[in-house]
Amino acid sequence: MSASGSQRLSRRVGNVAFLSFCWAATALALTALAAILWSLISQGVGGLELAVFTESTPAPGSQGGLLNAILGSIMMCGLAMAAATFVGVLAGTWLSEYARDSAYGKVVRFINDVLLSAPSILVGLFIYGILVAPMKGFSGYAGAAALALIAAPVITRTTEDVLRLQPVSLREASVALGAPVWKTIWAVIWRSAQAGMLTGALLAFARISGETAPLLFTALNNQFLSLDLGGPTANLPVVIFQFALSAYDDWRRLAWTGALLIAAAVLGVTVLARILAREPARS
Amino acid sequence: MTAAVAVIGEGRPRQARGVVLDRAFEWLCFGAASLLLTALAGVVISLTIGGWPALAKFGPAFFFSAEWDPVAEVYGAAGAVTGTLVTSALALLFALPLALGVAIFLVELCPARLRRTIGTAVELLAGIPSIVYGMWGLFVFAPWFVKHIQLPIMMSVEPGSIWERLTAGVPNGAGILTASLILAIMILPFMAATLRELLLTVPSQVRESAYGLGSTTFEVVGKVSLPYIRTGAVGAVMLGLGRALGETMAVTFIIGNAHGLPTSIFASGSTIASTIANEFAEASGVLHTGSLMALGLVLFIITFIVLALARLLIGKQVHG
Numbered sequence: 001m002s003a004s005g006s007q008r009l010s011r012r013v014g015n016v017a018f019l020s021f022c023w024a025a026t027a028l029a030l031t032a033l034a035a036i037l038w039s040l041i042s043q044g045v046g047g048l049e050l051a052v053f054t055e056s057t058p059a060p061g062s063q064g065g066l067l068n069a070i071l072g073s074i075m076m077c078g079l080a081m082a083a084a085t086f087v088g089v090l091a092g093t094w095l096s097e098y099a100r101d102s103a104y105g106k107v108v109r110f111i112n113d114v115l116l117s118a119p120s121i122l123v124g125l126f127i128y129g130i131l132v133a134p135m136k137g138f139s140g141y142a143g144a145a146a147l148a149l150i151a152a153p154v155i156t157r158t159t160e161d162v163l164r165l166q167p168v169s170l171r172e173a174s175v176a177l178g179a180p181v182w183k184t185i186w187a188v189i190w191r192s193a194q195a196g197m198l199t200g201a202l203l204a205f206a207r208i209s210g211e212t213a214p215l216l217f218t219a220l221n222n223q224f225l226s227l228d229l230g231g232p233t234a235n236l237p238v239v240i241f242q243f244a245l246s247a248y249d250d251w252r253r254l255a256w257t258g259a260l261l262i263a264a265a266v267l268g269v270t271v272l273a274r275i276l277a278r279e280p281a282r283s
Numbered sequence: 284m285t286a287a288v289a290v291i292g293e294g295r296p297r298q299a300r301g302v303v304l305d306r307a308f309e310w311l312c313f314g315a316a317s318l319l320l321t322a323l324a325g326v327v328i329s330l331t332i333g334g335w336p337a338l339a340k341f342g343p344a345f346f347f348s349a350e351w352d353p354v355a356e357v358y359g360a361a362g363a364v365t366g367t368l369v370t371s372a373l374a375l376l377f378a379l380p381l382a383l384g385v386a387i388f389l390v391e392l393c394p395a396r397l398r399r400t401i402g403t404a405v406e407l408l409a410g411i412p413s414i415v416y417g418m419w420g421l422f423v424f425a426p427w428f429v430k431h432i433q434l435p436i437m438m439s440v441e442p443g444s445i446w447e448r449l450t451a452g453v454p455n456g457a458g459i460l461t462a463s464l465i466l467a468i469m470i471l472p473f474m475a476a477t478l479r480e481l482l483l484t485v486p487s488q489v490r491e492s493a494y495g496l497g498s499t500t501f502e503v504v505g506k507v508s509l510p511y512i513r514t515g516a517v518g519a520v521m522l523g524l525g526r527a528l529g530e531t532m533a534v535t536f537i538i539g540n541a542h543g544l545p546t547s548i549f550a551s552g553s554t555i556a557s558t559i560a561n562e563f564a565e566a567s568g569v570l571h572t573g574s575l576m577a578l579g580l581v582l583f584i585i586t587f588i589v590l591a592l593a594r595l596l597i598g599k600q601v602h603g
Contacts, residue, residue: 011499011501011502012499014499014501015499015500015501015502018500018501018504018505019392019500019501021380021384022384022385022387022388022391022392023388023392024384025380025381025382025383025384025385025388026384026385026388026389026393026401028381029381029385029404029405029408029471029472029475030401030404030405032408032468032471033404033405033407033408035419035423036408036411036415036416036419039419039422039423040415040419043422086315087315087318087319088315089315090311090312090314090315090316091312091315091316091318091319093312094309094312094313094315094316095316097312098309098312098313099313099316105316107320108316108317108319108320110591110594111319111320111323112319113590113594114323114587114590114591114594115319115322115323117522117525117526117529117586117590118323118326118529118583118586118587118590119528119529119530119531119556119582119583119586120529120531121529121531121556121559121560121579121582122326122330122529122579122582122583123326125326125329125330125333125559125563125575125576125579126322126325126326126329126330128563129329129330129332129333129576130325130329149322152319152322153319156316156319180302180304180305181305181308181309182304182305182307182308182309183304185308186308206410209412210411210412210413210414210415211412212412212413212414212531212532213413213531213532213556213560216560216563216564217563217564220564237412237414237532240414240418241414241417241532244417244418244421244422244536245536255418256418259414259415259418262412262414262415263411263412263415266410266411266412267407267410267411270406270407270410271403271407274403274406
């Protein structure tokens with residue numbers, strides 16, 4: 001065992017330490033996931049009664065549920081997704097089919113990437129500035145607009161990525177049959193890319209359904225059941241925020257139940273999107 | 284017009300319709316793409332206009348004063364900006380080594396059968412809404428942290444030393460350090476996923492040559508894979524930093540929401556995003572609203588620079 005022997009030893013020790021660190025890091029990340037899921041289940045399942053889905057948010061100390069918040073969230077997310085899908089799919093198509101290498105296309109792509117990870121609270125401030133302040137009132141429409149502005153870049157990005165993967169021969173075949181470009185995109189490219197585009201939409205939905213910050217001063221909150229998006233609209237994230245930080249035990253319990261519902265919905269949609277995308281296993 | 288077309292042939296009107304729709308469709312797509320550009324410009328313009336009253340009144344002092352007093356109507360951004368930068372930097376410090384570890388584990392070490400499951404689990408961690416992180420941080424993590432980490436540290440530091448000043452604070456779990464730790468857990472999966480994608484771009488011939496020369500995994504990763512992806516890796520880190528800078532709900536729950544400059548790692552503080560989230564809906568007066576808008580503008584400028592750098596670096600890596 002000379003110099004080369006001790007060198008070999010130190011290399012092996014270094015390697016083992018490094019490998020152990022990688023294992024430990026992964027274990028730590030998985031532990032965090034397990035701990036969060038466990039808290040949600042242990043604190044949230046107890047409050048999961050029928051009343052949660054049939055009654056509106058209560059005054060402190062009385063019986064109630066989350067019906068108004070759930071309905072408000074569904075309405076705003078639905079509206080936001082409709083708008084965001086329309087804009088996002090068209091914008092993604094433009095980036096992939098019409099402006100792949102143009103300078104303006106590059107600018108839009110870059111701006112979209114910035115929007116993709118811009119702080120969502122700034123989107124809330126923007127929508128407040130252009131919708132809430134001029135209309136002199138918080139509204140569900142403003143909330144939906146804020147959510148749409150968060151979802152649209154996600155859909156734009158995934159649409160562009162998926163469309164780029166479609167083979168050129170597919171486009172050529174369609175054009176050779178005499179189809180105009182819009183028909184080629186509409187009936188051939190979109191159809192062949194629909195699974196990927198659906199995945200993108202699902203991921204965008206998962207992203208906005210838990211968003212709280214942009215709703216704080218757009219949709220605000222509403223203690224009562226209301227199907228009118230023209231006024232302040234209850235929604236799960238803001239209700240969770242207010243109830244969790246309140247001093248009342250029954251409100252806090254409802255907050256945990258709401259958090260469980262939201263996390264279950266988001267994670268369920270994410271898993272569904274993964275299954276749909278089913279990326280080929282890498283070896 | 285119709286008569287002339289009819290003479291030439293049946294196919295012509297349909298052809299013309301196709302061409303018209305072609306233009307219309309292209310313009311529709313162009314309009315949608317431009318809408319995104321307009322939205323970003325709108326964010327900047329509306330924040331500038333909204334924040335103007337505060338910027339005009341306080342001038343440059345707005346950025347350097349840490350005083351934030353809604354009663355006296357005096358506002359300065361320095362406290363919130365410092366809180367934002369400190370929590371994000373600490374979060375990055377904690378999350379980066381772990382994210383690298385996870386990414387390397389998934390690419391180099393993980394048994395093939397578990398790779399997809401663990402990869403998905405890490406992505407799920409990224410998908411959990413930030414408000415859930417906030418609740419978990421405040422009600423589960425903070426009490427645990429106080430009992431097992433904060434109190435032992437506060438007990439063991441030497442009285443009168445600089446460490447005592449750095450660790451002073453109320454042991455309730457809400458403060459700069461806990462907020463940074465929660466942020467770290469939040470950005471870890473994002474960075475791990477991006478780093479993993481980058482590591483997968485290292486050509487297997489290069490890695491296998493290094494292994495063939497007798498390198499250990501540590502040496503292959505440290506001397507071959509990481510240098511190969513370094514530009515993109517810096518981009519991934521900046522992307523994580525961008526997330527941490529703008530994160531709102533989780534931080535609002537757990538940072539303690541005190542104005543002014545943070546005095547120790549256990550002290551309460553505030554970030555730009557948490558200040559806006561807490562005060563905007565109840566802000567009264569042009570100056571208060573304007574100051575919050577101006578804070579938003581500062582946050583936008585910081586994140587824009589970070590994200591722009593991140594995109595440039597990652598783009599460079601991916602496209603060669």
